Amino acid sequence: MEHYTMNLTLKVWRQKNATSQGSFExxxxxxxxxxMSFLEMFDVLNEELIHEGKEPIAFDHDCREGICGMCSMYINGRPHGPWEANTTCQLHMRAFKDGDTIVVEPxxxxxxxxxxxxxxxxxAFDRIIQAGGYISVNTGSPVDANAIPVxxxxxxxxxxxxxxxGCGACVAACKNSSALLFVSAKVSHLALLPQGAPERRTRALNMVAQMDKEGFGxxxxTGACEAVCPKEISITNIARLNSEFTLAGLLSSNK
Amino acid sequence: MLDSKIPAGPLEEKWTYYKGHCKLVNPANKRKLEIIVVGTGLAGASAAASLGELGYKVKAFCFQDSPRRAHSIAAQGGINAAKNYQNDGDSVFRLFYDTIKGGDYRAREGNVHRLAEVSVNIIDQCVAQGVPFAREYGGLLNNRSFGGTQVKRTFYAAGQTGQQLLIGAYQALERQEALGNVQVYSRHEMLEVVIIDGKARGIIARNLVTGKLERHFGHAVLLCSGGYGNVFYLSTNAMGSNVTAAWKAHKQGAYFGNPCFTQIHPTCIPVSGDHQSKLTLMSESLRNDGRIWVPKQKNDPRKPNDIPEEERDYYLERRYPAFGNLVPRDVASRAAKERCDAGYGVGTTKQAVYLDFRFNLINKYGRAEANKLGIHNPDEATLVRLGKEVVKEEYGNLFDMYEKITGENPYEVPMRIYPAVHYTMGGLWVDYELMTTVKGLYALGEANFSDHGANRLGASALMQGLADGYFVIPYTIGNYLADDIATKPIPTNHEAFEAAEKAVSDRINTLMSIKGKQSVESFHKRLGKIMWEKCGMARNAQGLQEAIQEIRALRKEFWSDVRIPGEIAEMNPELDKAGRVADFIELGELMCLDALNRNESCGGHFREESQTEEGEAKRDDSQYMYAAAWEFKGESNWELHKENLEFEVAKPTQRSYK
Structure with missing residues (x-):
């Protein structure tokens, strides 16, 4: 790849804490x-800010290889920036050119x-999982792993x-801040496996109820969630969740 | 005296005997006992969930915003288990033997055999939890090979095995949280162990959002806080991975085992410049299908695809015909360094070798697919097209990751790779029960000095983390807590908690009051450079002595000139990082001391003074057949204790993969 350097203007959301008013700087x-990666560009900026005696910009990040789900920047109006199927930490600066202005929000x-x-x-995502995003099996002696072919x-x-x-880009991209792609991915993962089948109905009902309680829309x-998902989770999972949920509602004994 | 508490009896009966004879805690009493778990990776999440299921009251801590993000999530290739599903001669004994040999005879036989025994339970447990391992068309589980073995015993989920295993453990953990058995404290960092009457009884943790210090009591404390590869600054570890929890324990009396045993992983994306913040691994599983080579001609200016077959040096296949590209990591790393140092490196920096998939893409996968489709005389383009589909399914996410980072398409051109720091076999010294030298203080997973000796085999870290958490600690902790059922929770206004919190608070105040000129990051980079150059892939006495002096000077400079912006009572990532780097600096000195003391080569520890004529690691069993356990005695002062290793079953020989 051809290597080049660039000068950029960044407009970054700064907010001291949960209760204060924020603004762009x-x-x-x-x-x-x-x-460089996009976050390494932020490292450079933060080093400069520290050098100038200013407060560096706080941002979440950890693995920097696109798998932990911690990084979460809204870059030029799109979660995780311009590349398809990508996380912020894996976005590299060759996506930009000299003189660009980049707007970064939470x-x-x-x-x-x-x-x-x-x-x-x-x-809120952890609490949704707590509502049923698991298979109720204790550590112990389950059947041999090959006993049930899948x-x-x-x-x-x-x-x-x-x-x-679990990065939350789907929620950030959605005009309603819906968490349905996240919830449907977990419901699908477990409902598609024989091991997850016994709890599939209560799981769908309880996870959706918790999602509503957390204030997601x-x-x-519109499919904005699927378009920005770094792991290309398909919205067909939402269709599966809808059918799981409807069926569970119909079959539920405690209406 | 160090007592490893290995049960008596024949090797294959030790664990069964232990389980049948250890003390138990009855269910009613379990509810009265509280356990603290620090870290929520595979070891921590599996331990916290399993102990919660048993009825203990568990508090689990992680510095990330959710327990699901712990760095186990980044593990790619797979997890070993002696299932022998492939009918290729695997057994518990083989897995045990491969692990002992792979670790160059510097691990305990008893622990390693137990690890091999429980490996089979792990796979069953994970499948029951819904971990979506790769499967064959018949619906049964698939396997692949990893380095240092001649069987296929690695279970995997594409290149995201760690993620899927961690999500399984995380879901079990969240279920226990929903049931009220576990309380998770995310965005919290443990900064001190509280010891009362010689027993670990709690921790001081800092809430990373508010900056407040908190006191938490526990009848026992489990450290599952991972490894310390970030002492090198550049490593494949996550940015937040740190030694702090283990280091605090060390300074409170827990011995540190084999600190110099570091794993340098052979296949990582090379450094591209000074801005580099971390290095990215390309899974060892790629060596199943990727062939490693350099040009036979020095400084060959041609593009890799223009270099004909006969002008390529497949140096691993040449030097190690029996294992070829699947030699253990330490061997592969040194071989890459040897070629690059000799001037055969590739890429702009010349610090890289090729990992090439074309041969197997065409000949292995392309032909197999063509046969399935009944195409008898396929042309090369067809083979490439068909092979690509299979390679994509096996390693797709890794290839995508490579392309995003380098801008090159590995389906078309060979990957460029170079060794990078990946894992630390060293860690807190623990006995058979995983207890450190402090009573009631345990270390699990990568945080302990582990079962891997001087070199860990691929796909064994996930195995060990889950073995410790799911299947070992639930038994061994009962053996300790059974004597503690009458102990009431100690109120956190106890003087030991007061003193521990004050020590933490004083240190934070000191750090913030330095108000120097240099950033935390700049110190970390300088430490990393010293470590990589003098305590990295090759070490010698002179370099290590210099490194110790340089690190001491760096520590002085850090404590007089570091600049930490912001306040204490708020979210302050620079302050979090400063505490971690201060601990890394101290650890770095101990690593060099340990490397200097061990004047032999073994596994990943390569002392230039001790090599065979062919440049292989040369052990000195007469002098160094021991685990080094270092006791902290004060600033720059440690005392060495030796745990002699005895090999009754796997007799030590010169490791050969030829």
Missing amino acids: TYQVRNISSE WRANAFPVIKDLTVDRS EKEKADMAFAAAACI SCTN
């Missing part, structure tokens, strides 16, 4: 290498309150759904 960064959703600058609180196609579909990293099928 403008920064100039120089001599940014096209081989995820915006009522259910994801800002903690500081670009850092938000996504604990159709390869279904196993592959379950894996594709289980690849969700409704799904209106």
